[in-house]
Amino acid sequence: MRYLKRLARNMLRPLNFVLLFMMYVSLQSSLAFYNWAIAISDRAKMRGRTKEAEELWKQAAEKYEKAVQLNWNSPQALNNWGLALQALNNWGLALQELSAIVPIREKKTIVRTAISKFRAAIQLQFDFHRAIYNLGTVLYALAEDTFRAGRQDNAKEQSPSELYSQSAIYIACAHALKPTYSVYLSALKLVRSMLPLPYLKVGFLTAPPAENLIAPHKNWERSQFVLNHEGLQQITRTDQKQLLQMPYGRSEESENLEKSLIKVDVPDILSVSTCADLTLPPGAGLCIDTVQGPVFLVADTWESLDGWIDAIRLVYTIYARGKSEVLASTITA
Structure with missing residues (x-):
């Protein structure tokens, strides 16, 4: 028996070595392509808005x-990779005028791909403020493009006002994480008015009764939620106007109201994720795991869900980095 165990270990060692070697080669190859892409990007920047630059940006995107x-x-x-896709549309890092080189529909396809890359980068590193800021700028560019087009390609697409608001959320969060960056501050001054002040995000989610979070589907209702530096809170239709005029949980009336509504405080959050649970009502499921237990909600669309997940994660990341006061000053000042 001992012989068999020793033989098995000896057989696994070469395999482990091969796997480690393959991982090393893969990482080195990745670094080589990454550096290659940087070199191509540098060349593209020197070519300005030319056809040659467009081809170079395409090559850089492929290498990334x-x-x-x-x-x-x-x-x-x-x-x-997202930046290369942005540059391919001549949008760049600043909130610049859109180029007419690429057709509108093709632009939207490229920019949505860029959005997915920035979002993936943030999911790997929640405090990656550059990717957060870049996502804000590309959303702003998409909002500008949609606004100038004067129409949406389909009813499910977000309106320019929704895109502007999303853009402001990411830029505000990037500034909260790095308040000393002058670029972030300048961009924030441009988009701050697009936030649903005194909140960071306001929108609709389908939720169960607060007193019974596992209630049958028929008892779930679509209602409005607000998010700020302190947490996520449900509000009723009757009290929407009243609550939107005051800071989160500041008045006695709102404190009494909170007892019968869903409320998630930022310090209590353990994780935020999508949830494809068949026990939830139809839609894009959201799970906020807290120290008191999970809270399940449903967004109208998967695109809307991405916005909620990002916003809640970013608010928590800002709290974890000790920068909640910076975010608070942005949305309540």
Whole structure:
């Protein structure tokens, strides 16, 4: 028996070595493609708004894609991939005027791909403020594009006002994480008025009764929720106007109201994730795991769910980094 165990260990050692060697080669190859992409990007920047620059940005995006394929756990490569896609549309890092080189529909396809790369980078590193800021700028550009087009391609697409508001959320969070960055502060001054002040995010979610979080589907209702630096809170239709005019949980009336509504305080959050549970009502499921237990909610669409998950995670990350006061000053000042 001992002989068999020793033989098994000896057989596994070469395999482990091969696997480790393959991982090493993959990481080195990823780094090579990453550096290659950076070199191409530098050349593209020198070419300005030319056809040659467009081709170079395409090549850079391809190299970043290869780098990510070889090492998916690289938020910087994902972020740079998104930037290359932005540059491909001549949008750049600043909130610049959109180029007319690329057709509108193709632009939207490219920019939505860029959004997915920035979002993936943030999911790997929640406090990656550059990716957070870049996501805000690309959403702003998409809002501008949609506004200038004067129409949406389909009813499910977000309106310009929704995109502007989302853009402001990411820029505000990037500033909260790095308040000393002048670029973030300048951008925040531009978009702050697009936030649903005194909150960071306001929107609709389908929720169970607060007193019975596992209630039957028929008892779940679509209602409005607000999010700020302190937490996520449900509000009733009757009290929407009243609550939207005061800071989170400040008045006696709102404190009494909270007893019968869902409320999640930021310090209590353990994790935030999507939830494809068949026991939930139809829609995009959201699970907020807290020290008191999980809270399940349902967003109207999966795109809307992405916005809620990002916002809640970012608020928690800002709290964990000790920067809640910076965010509070942004939305309540």
